[in-house]
Amino acid sequence: MVEGLGKRVVTEAYPWAPLEVPEGFRGKPVIDPEKCVGCGSCVNACPPNALTLSDDGRHRVVKLFLGRCIFCGRCEEVCPFNAIELTKEFELATSSTEDLVQEVRLVMAKCTVCGRPYATLREVRKVAESLPENLRGLAYVCPDCRGRISSYFVGFARR
Amino acid sequence: MSAASPLLACAFILVNVASLAVLALILDGVDRKVRARVQRRVGPPILQTLYDVLKLYRRPVTRDELAGPFHSVAPALAFATSLVGAAVIPSLLPTSGFQGDLIVAVYLISSVSAITSFGAASSGIPFSVVGGWREASLMMTSELVLGATVAAIASSSGSLMLSSLMPLIRPSTVKVSPIIALASLALLTYVEGGRLPFEIAEAEPELAGGVASGYGGPSLALLMHSLLLKRVLLATLFLDLLVPWGAISNALGAPLGLAVRALAFTLALTLVSLVSAVIEALYGRCRPGHAISIVKKALIVSGVALIAACVGF
Amino acid sequence: MRRASGSEVLGRVVETLKRLGAESVTVTQEGVVLSTVTKDRLRDFVRALIREYGESLRHSTCMGTDLRPVRGSFSVTHVLALDGLRLYLLVETEAFGNRPKVPSLTPLLPAANWAEREARDLLGIEFEGHPEPVKLILPDPWPEGVFPLRKDYPYNKKLYETPAQVRGVRGEPRFFSAKPSPPSESVREGCALIPVGPYHPALHEPEYYELYVEGERIVEARYRGFFVHRGMEKLAESRMTINQVPFLAERICGICGYTHACAYCQAVEAAARIEVPERALYIRSILLEIERLHSHILWFGVAFHMLGFDTGFMAMWRIREEVMRVAEALTGNRKTYGMNLVGGVRRDIDEGKASLVLRMLESVEGEFRRFCDSVLSMREVVERVKEVGVLTREDARRLGAVGPHARASGLGIDVRVDHPYAAYRFVDVNVAVRDSCDVLARILVRYDEVIESVRLIRELLKNMPKGELMAEYGDLPPLRVGLGATEAPRGEDIHLVITGRGNKLYRWRPRAPSYVNLATVPTMLEGERLANAPIIIASIDPCFSCTDHVVVVDLRTGVRRRMNLLRNALTRG
Known part of the structure; x- marks a missing residue:
C-alpha cells in the first residue's frame, strides 16, 4: 500500500488552474434576450420556480434567479426558440444577489380591439409571421376578442 | 561535553526548549505531508500545524460552565510540564545533566499523559471522559514498560544520567538486554506518541476528538502543542539512548561539534517522524482493549530485558 | 416439478386474497395486486396472509392518504412484498371522521412500526393497538391537531407567522426538540448516557442516538431521527x-x-x-x-x-x-x-x-x-x-x-x-x-x-x-x-x-x-x-x-437541550 509514494498525486490544481468540464455539462443557464419572446414555456417547466414571469402592463419580465436554479436543463429542452441555453460556467459564488439574476424585459402588444396588453410584441409578431397574409391581423387581437370576432363570423356564416 | 559556565548552560537549555517546541509543530507538518503523499494527495503545507496553532492562540477563550476547575488549567499545566521535559532531556545541545535526570525525564513525560487524562475526566463531556479513560488505561500499562525499559538500560550501564548513558557503546562486551530494551522503547515511543493504530484517546470518528473535545481556542492550541511536544520528547529520549551524541560533539571540538550535533539530531528526529508517518498511514485504529494488550506484550519483553540486565547479560 | 408461470401464480394469489376475505381484488399493474379490506377485518385478513405465506411475507411500508375531497374518507394502504412470488400486495382500508382510527399492524408485523407512526404524525390517523404510539417525525412540542399532510393544510402555511409566536407566551424561545423514547427499565442507574448526534463527526448527517453505556459496553440504544424532514x-x-x-x-x-x-x-x-x-x-x-x-x-x-x-x-x-x-x-x-x-x-x-x-x-x-x-x-x-x-x-x-x-x-x-x-x-x-x-x-x-x-x-x-x-x-x-x-x-x-x-x-x-x-x-x-x-x-x-425526506421546521434544536443531556449524563455517570 506504500505504492502510492511512487505514483502521481491526484489532487486537482483547481482553483489555481482552470477545471475542464465535458461537453453537455449542465452549468449556468443564460437567456438570449434577442431570441426570447416571453412565451413562458420554460417558466411552466421549471421545477424549482427559478424562472418566473411578471407583467406590469407595458412590459413582461422573464426573470431567472440562479439562487433557485437546480441546473436540470428543462428550460433549454422546452424553449421553442432556443433562447435559453445551459453554459459550461459553474463558478457562481458571489457576495451580491444581483449577480444571480438575469431579467429580460419585453414590450407588450395591446389588443387592437379592446386595448388590453395580452402578449409580448415579439411573440405576437412570430405568430403573425406564421399566419397567411389575409389572417395576420388576427394575431394583433387578444384571445378574448379573437373568440368574439370568430364566433361573430361563425354566427354570420350560419345565418 | 557539557557547557562550562552556568550562563552558557542556561543558553543551551533555552535553545533546546525553543527548538523542540517549534520542531514539534513542524515535524507534525512533515508527518501530514508524508501521509498525504502515501495517499497520493498533495497535502497541506509543511508549516500547516504551526499556522493552526498560531490561529488557535488568537481565538477567544471559551469557558464551559459544566467543566470542573482542573479541566481549564490542564492544557497549560501539560504544556509547562512538557517544556520542563524539553529542558531536562539533552537534545540538539547537551545539558549539564545530573544523576537521576533519566528518572525525571520519564516522570515528566508520563505527567503530560496523566494531566491530559485528568483534564479530560473533569470535562463533563461524555466523549472526553471516555477518551481520558482510554488515555489513562493505555498510560498505566505503557508507563510500566517505560519504567522497566529505563531500569534495564540503567542497570546495564550503571548510571542514571542521560548524558553518560550509552547503552550500545559503553559496555566493553556486547550485551543483549539494552538491545531488547531499546526495541521495546522504540515501540513505546510510537505508541505513546498517539499514533495509529494506537491513537485511541482522540479517535475522531468514535469520540469526536475525545480528550481534546472539550477544548477550543488557546487551550486547544496548548493541548495540541503539548501532545506533539510529548511525542518529540519520547523520540528524543529514544535517540539519546540509541546514539552517543556526546561522543560526536566531543570528537569534533567545541563550536563545530555542537553545530554538527544539533544538525544531526534534527535530522534523526525528522527520520523518526518520517518512518512513523509511513507506518501510521498503513494502519487503522485498533480497539482500545487490543491496543492495551499489544502494550502488555511489550511489557513482557521489557521485563525480560530487565531481568537479563540484572543478571548481567 | 414445473415452475409455475407468472400468470398462474397471480391467479392463485388473487384466489387466495378473495378467499381470505378481501372486499375487492384488482391487478393494478404487472406484479401488483390491490385488495381492499374493511377496517374491522384488516387484522384477521393480514393474520390469515401471514399464515398462508409465512416467512416470505414482508411488510414494506404503508401510505396514509387524505381522500376526504374525493371519497370523504382517509385511506391506509399497506405494501406487503411477496419476494419469492415476484408480487407486491397492496392492502387498502378506509376510515372516516376527523380523527380516523384503523387497527395497527405493528403487533403482527413489527416492520410496520415507523410507517404507521408517520401516518399518525402527518395525517392524524390513529392506529389502534400500536405498541409505541409516540411521535416519530414531528418534533415533540408540535401543536396537537395540526396535520401537515392533510389536504386542508396549505403547503405554504407557516406554523408560526410572527417572531412573537415563535417565542411563545412567556417570551422564551421554543426549542423544537425531538428526543428518543426513554430507556427501558433494564438500564441500570450506573449507566452513563452518551449522546451521539444530532451532530456528530462520525455521522455526517443529523440524527440522534442515545447510547446507555457501562464502561465501554453499550447496554441500550435509542434512536430518533427525522431532523431533516423537508416536506x-x-x-x-x-x-x-x-x-x-x-x-x-x-x-x-x-x-x-x-x-x-x-x-x-x-x-x-x-x-x-x-x-x-x-x-x-x-x-x-x-x-x-x-x-x-x-x-x-x-x-x-x-x-x-x-x-x-x-x-x-x-x-x-x-x-x-x-x-x-x-x-x-x-x-x-x-x-x-x-x-x-x-x-x-x-x-x-x-x-x-x-x-x-x-x-x-x-x-x-x-x-x-x-x-x-x-x-x-x-x-x-x-x-x-x-x-x-x-x-x-x-x-x-x-x-x-x-x-x-x-x-x-x-x-x-x-x-x-x-x-x-x-x-x-x-x-x-x-x-x-x-x-x-x-x-x-x-x-x-x-x-x-x-x-x-x-x-x-x-x-x-x-x-x-x-x-x-x-x-x-x-x-x-x-x-x-x-x-x-x-x-x-x-x-x-x-x-x-x-x-x-x-x-x-x-x-x-x-x-x-x-x-x-x-x-x-x-x-x-x-x-x-x-x-x-x-x-x-x-x-x-x-x-x-x-x-x-418528507414538514419544514425552521427552528433549530438549541444548545440548552444539549446541556440538559450533559447534565443528565453527569448525574447518571
Whole structure:
C-alpha cells in the first residue's frame, strides 16, 4: 500500500488552474434576450420556480434567479426558440444577489380591439409571421376578442 | 561535553526548549505531508500545524460552565510540564545533566499523559471522559514498560544520567538486554506518541476528538502543542539512548561539534517522524482493549530485558 | 416439478386474497395486486396472509392518504412484498371522521412500526393497538391537531407567522426538540448516557442516538431521527406537475438520487400505463448500476474512515472519482441526476460515451479489487469487523431489513431479481448473499456487488437495443394507483403514487431503504463496545436525508437541550 509514494498525486490544481468540464455539462443557464419572446414555456417547466414571469402592463419580465436554479436543463429542452441555453460556467459564488439574476424585459402588444396588453410584441409578431397574409391581423387581437370576432363570423356564416 | 559556565548552560537549555517546541509543530507538518503523499494527495503545507496553532492562540477563550476547575488549567499545566521535559532531556545541545535526570525525564513525560487524562475526566463531556479513560488505561500499562525499559538500560550501564548513558557503546562486551530494551522503547515511543493504530484517546470518528473535545481556542492550541511536544520528547529520549551524541560533539571540538550535533539530531528526529508517518498511514485504529494488550506484550519483553540486565547479560 | 408461470401464480394469489376475505381484488399493474379490506377485518385478513405465506411475507411500508375531497374518507394502504412470488400486495382500508382510527399492524408485523407512526404524525390517523404510539417525525412540542399532510393544510402555511409566536407566551424561545423514547427499565442507574448526534463527526448527517453505556459496553440504544424532514411530499402534491417531480425525487438523496427518480417515474408510468422504450430502460439500468458503483465505493471509504484507516478512505474516494467523471460525461453533472422524465430518459449513451464507460470500468475494477483484496487480507481490519454488529437472520426478517444489509444476514432478497424493473428483465443478476450476519458480511456483500455492477454495466452496454428514448403520452388519468420499486444501493426503494387532475399528483409516498434499515441499528448496537458503534451505524450505509425526506421546521434544536443531556449524563455517570 506504500505504492502510492511512487505514483502521481491526484489532487486537482483547481482553483489555481482552470477545471475542464465535458461537453453537455449542465452549468449556468443564460437567456438570449434577442431570441426570447416571453412565451413562458420554460417558466411552466421549471421545477424549482427559478424562472418566473411578471407583467406590469407595458412590459413582461422573464426573470431567472440562479439562487433557485437546480441546473436540470428543462428550460433549454422546452424553449421553442432556443433562447435559453445551459453554459459550461459553474463558478457562481458571489457576495451580491444581483449577480444571480438575469431579467429580460419585453414590450407588450395591446389588443387592437379592446386595448388590453395580452402578449409580448415579439411573440405576437412570430405568430403573425406564421399566419397567411389575409389572417395576420388576427394575431394583433387578444384571445378574448379573437373568440368574439370568430364566433361573430361563425354566427354570420350560419345565418 | 557539557557547557562550562552556568550562563552558557542556561543558553543551551533555552535553545533546546525553543527548538523542540517549534520542531514539534513542524515535524507534525512533515508527518501530514508524508501521509498525504502515501495517499497520493498533495497535502497541506509543511508549516500547516504551526499556522493552526498560531490561529488557535488568537481565538477567544471559551469557558464551559459544566467543566470542573482542573479541566481549564490542564492544557497549560501539560504544556509547562512538557517544556520542563524539553529542558531536562539533552537534545540538539547537551545539558549539564545530573544523576537521576533519566528518572525525571520519564516522570515528566508520563505527567503530560496523566494531566491530559485528568483534564479530560473533569470535562463533563461524555466523549472526553471516555477518551481520558482510554488515555489513562493505555498510560498505566505503557508507563510500566517505560519504567522497566529505563531500569534495564540503567542497570546495564550503571548510571542514571542521560548524558553518560550509552547503552550500545559503553559496555566493553556486547550485551543483549539494552538491545531488547531499546526495541521495546522504540515501540513505546510510537505508541505513546498517539499514533495509529494506537491513537485511541482522540479517535475522531468514535469520540469526536475525545480528550481534546472539550477544548477550543488557546487551550486547544496548548493541548495540541503539548501532545506533539510529548511525542518529540519520547523520540528524543529514544535517540539519546540509541546514539552517543556526546561522543560526536566531543570528537569534533567545541563550536563545530555542537553545530554538527544539533544538525544531526534534527535530522534523526525528522527520520523518526518520517518512518512513523509511513507506518501510521498503513494502519487503522485498533480497539482500545487490543491496543492495551499489544502494550502488555511489550511489557513482557521489557521485563525480560530487565531481568537479563540484572543478571548481567 | 414445473415452475409455475407468472400468470398462474397471480391467479392463485388473487384466489387466495378473495378467499381470505378481501372486499375487492384488482391487478393494478404487472406484479401488483390491490385488495381492499374493511377496517374491522384488516387484522384477521393480514393474520390469515401471514399464515398462508409465512416467512416470505414482508411488510414494506404503508401510505396514509387524505381522500376526504374525493371519497370523504382517509385511506391506509399497506405494501406487503411477496419476494419469492415476484408480487407486491397492496392492502387498502378506509376510515372516516376527523380523527380516523384503523387497527395497527405493528403487533403482527413489527416492520410496520415507523410507517404507521408517520401516518399518525402527518395525517392524524390513529392506529389502534400500536405498541409505541409516540411521535416519530414531528418534533415533540408540535401543536396537537395540526396535520401537515392533510389536504386542508396549505403547503405554504407557516406554523408560526410572527417572531412573537415563535417565542411563545412567556417570551422564551421554543426549542423544537425531538428526543428518543426513554430507556427501558433494564438500564441500570450506573449507566452513563452518551449522546451521539444530532451532530456528530462520525455521522455526517443529523440524527440522534442515545447510547446507555457501562464502561465501554453499550447496554441500550435509542434512536430518533427525522431532523431533516423537508416536506417534499407536500410540495410535490400541491405545487408541482408530474414532470417536475423527478427533479425533486432525485433530491431526496445526495448519493442515490437517481434510483428515487426511477422509482417515481416507474410508479407514474405504471399508473398511467405508459410503455417506456426499451433503449430508455437500458439507459436507466446502466445509470442505476453506475450509481451503485459510486455509492458502494464511497461507502467503503467511509467504512475505512470509521475504522481509522484513512489511507483506505482516500484510496476509495480516488477510485470513485473516476466513476463521477463518467457520470458527468453521461448526464452533464457529477451525479447521475437530471436524466429521467416520466416515459423515458433525456439523454442518450452514444458509442463515444459507451467507450468512456468501458474504459472507466476497466480501471475501477482493477484498482478496487487490488486495494480491497489487500485490505481484507489485513488481520487488524478483519478482526475489527468480524462478529461485530450482528443482526440475526430472524431479526432482519422481523424488522424488515432490505438491501445489502439483509443480504449480509442471509436473506436473498433483491428487487432487481424479485420485482424486475427497467432492463433487469433482460439480464440475469447474481445476488450476493452472506450469512455471517456481521459487519464483515456487509463489507463482503458490497464488495461482490461492486464487481457484479461492473459486469452488469458491460452486459447492458453490449445488449442495448437501438430506438427511441421517450414514450409519447397524453394527459394523466386521475386517481390511479401506481407503485415503483427499485433496488437502491442501500436496498428496496418504494414510491407509491395516486395520480391527480391536471397532470399533478394526488399523493406521493416515497420510502427509502434506510427507513427500514435504521430501525435495526439499536438491535445491533446493544451489547457491543462503544468503539464499535460508528462502524456498526455506518455498516447499514445509512442515508438520513433519504429517510427524513418528507414538514419544514425552521427552528433549530438549541444548545440548552444539549446541556440538559450533559447534565443528565453527569448525574447518571
